[in-house]
Amino acid sequence: MDAHKAIITNIFNNSTLIEVPFFQRSYVWKADLWARMIEDMEYIVKTNKPHFFGSIILKEGRRPHPGENFTDCRTIVDGQQRLTTFLLFMKVLCLKLGQSTTFDCQFRIMGQSIALRHGRNDIEAFERVMASTSADKIDNxxxxxxxxxxYNYFVDHIDENKLNIMMVMMNAQFVRIDLNADEDEQQIFNTINSLGVNLTTSELLKNYFFSRDTISEYEAKWASVFEKDDDAKSYWDTEIETGRMKRAIIDIFFDSFFQIFIQDKRYNISNDDKIMYARVDSLAQSYQHFIDHYCGGDKSVILSQMKDYALCFRTIFNPDTCGVSVPGTFGIERLNIIIFGLKTSTLIPYTLYIAKNVYSEDERNAMYGILESYIMRRMVVHSLTKNYNNLFTSLIRNEVLDSASLVAKLHSGNDATTYIPTNEELLDGFQKSKLTNLQTRGILYLIESYIRPANSATLLLGFDGYSLEHLMPKKWRNNWSACASDEIAKQRDSKLLTLGNLAIIPQALNASIRDSDWTTKKSGKGANKPGLEACAKGLVTLNAVLLEDEWTEEKIDARAKWLHEIAETLWNIQP
Structure with a gap:
């Protein structure tokens, strides 16, 4: 076995054929990993620094058949997904830049056959995209x-103006592991991928900050917070979804704490270092780099504030909030629903900054309400979220610590990535936006908690206690009256996924009830198959709906307007 660092030109060298085993599983990566690939490539070009893409295990393969033009053959043991994605990315990038010759010279054997040969499941599709002569989407x-x-995702999302082919090829690094023909690739694969345990950011930082000689400092500043008892350990070890990955809360804390720290203008951090510090996959290294380059190696700069911020973090951030009732007034409980229930973790650093530095509870709650209003307005109109990180770190950098300044700052954003949607746009969103089930559930839940009477006879459940229901079912053609024309049917279909036709209910309806006619859907089919009147009892967002003798497109529009009127008042951000 031979393991060494390699760039892509050391793997595809114009004379080596890399083969995916014929019966190997299909290519399975999805949009989250394709997006990550683009981000990593743009990072390489921004910084012109090497970036590690993982390991590739190749085993000595067969000899060439007569007429084949390669001199060496390697079989992929591990790395099929990343090498395939890399070639798809490079193919589209070269086409967009008009540099197909560069691609062919590097990734074809003697400029002819493609140097990566897939197995039976993907060979036809792979060779089809490799034969493309223009950066246009392909029928699928x-x-x-x-x-x-x-391939089509990269056609849509690669911005060639942010990329450079040679920078990518020279800085994309792998660990290449070559096996001889007689080595056991299964044993080596299992050893590399299963026996080791990855070190988390927090483990790396603990070893960096403390040593055998600083036990007392470790006990005071680390163990007393993160390892105090079983409850503390359980909290900090809890994993939550943040974007495309799951991360332990302790690692999220260290990321958030660091993002607050590096916004301090006193350190005058360079733009290149800010780009590096924003990456969560090298956070421990970023801490060390920051301390070495901006703090003169003095770790106490971080340690002096770490404990207080960590204690504050645990006080305000609680994923379990999604399982309990939240108040109708603005506060950290509702913001926890947005952060953990609606997976808007980009709010965490600025929310932590507010919690630690704003001493008035009323002012904190006012600021939490502004953040809720901002996020939810944009969610209703289906606005982009990609610049949230930049926005919220800019609020920290500019020391925005009062509600008036926060409102003014949010209203100063004029571009599509940060602006506040108007009331007219909000109405349009309630009438037309087709959101994810999670987003819709969050919008309706926060409205329900806001308008629910304090003396309600039924208890509001936690966010996780509700499911989403289509009032007019998606399969309305089975049991609902037919439309007079195909055009009217299409108009009806266009309203099915909009907010006016959606409701939160605490108990999912039986499938036979869900697609029934409106009368049956309301009343159910006996005790074992209850309808909306039983399952949604006490929900204010459904009170008026359950009084309707029929449910039509006009009723959907009317409910959308009603919801909008509530949202306009609830999520009001006055300049």
Missing amino acids: PAPQSRIIEA
């Missing part, structure tokens, strides 16, 4: 190929 008929889906 059923059964759809994930290879073509990835």
Whole structure:
């Protein structure tokens, strides 16, 4: 076995054929990993620094058949997904830049056959995209190929103006592991991928900050917070979804704490270092770099504030909030629903900054309400979220610590990535936006908690206690009256996924009830198959709906307007 660092030109060298085993599983990467690939490539070009893409295990392969033009053959043991994605990315990038010759010279054997040969599941689709002569999307008929889906994703999302082919090829690094023909690739694969345990950011930082000679400092500043008892350990070890990955809360804390720290203008951090510090996959290294380059190696700069921020973090951030009732007034409980229930973790650093530095509870709650209003307005109109990180770190950098300044700052954003939607746009969103089930559930839940009477006879459940229901079912053609024309039917279909036709209920309806006619859907089919009147009892967002003798497109529009009127008042951000 031979393991060494390699760039892509050391793997595809114009004379080596890399083969995916013929019966190997299909290509399976999805949009989250394709997006990550683009981000990593743009990072390489921004910084012109090497970036590690993982390991590639190659085993000595067969000899060439007569007429084949390669001199060496390697079989992929591990790395099929990343090498395939890399070639798809490079193919689209070269086409967009008009540099197909560069691609062919590097990734074809003697400029002819492609140097990566897939197995039976993907070979046809892979060779089809490799034969493309323009950066246009390719038809992907059923059964759809994930290879073509990835190629089309890159056609849509690669911005060639942010990329440079040579920088990518010279800085994309792998660990290449070559096996001889007689080595056991299964044993080596299992050893590399299963026996080791990855070190978390917090483990790396603990070893960096403390040593055998600083036990007392470790006990005072680390163990007393993160390892105090079983409850503390359980809290900090809890994993939550943040974007495309799951991360332990302790690692999220260290990321948030660091993002607050590096916004301090006293350190005058360079733009290149800010780009590096924003990456969560090298956070421990970023801490060390920051301390070495901006703090003169003095770790106490971080340690002096770490404990207080960590204690504050645990006090305000609680994923379990999604399982309990939240108040109708603005506060950290509702913001926890947005952060953990609606997976808007980009709010965490600025929210922590507010919690630690704003001493008036009323002012903190006012600021939490502004953040809720901002996020939810943009969610209703389906606005982009990609610049949230930049926005919220800018609020920290500019020391925005009162509600008036926060409102003014948010209203100063004029571009599509940060602006506050108007009331007219909000109405349009309630009438037309087709959101994810999670987003819709969050919008309706926060409205329900706001308008729910304090003396309600039924208890508001936690966010996780509700499911989403289509009032007019998606399969309305089965049991609902037919439309007079195809055009009217299409108009009806266009309203099914809008907010006016959606409701939160605490108990999912039986399938036979869900698609029934309106009368049956309301009343159910006996005790074992209850309808909306039983399952949604006490929900204010459904009170008026359950009084309707019929449910039509006009009723959907009317409910959308009613919800909008409430949202306009609830999520009001006055300049």
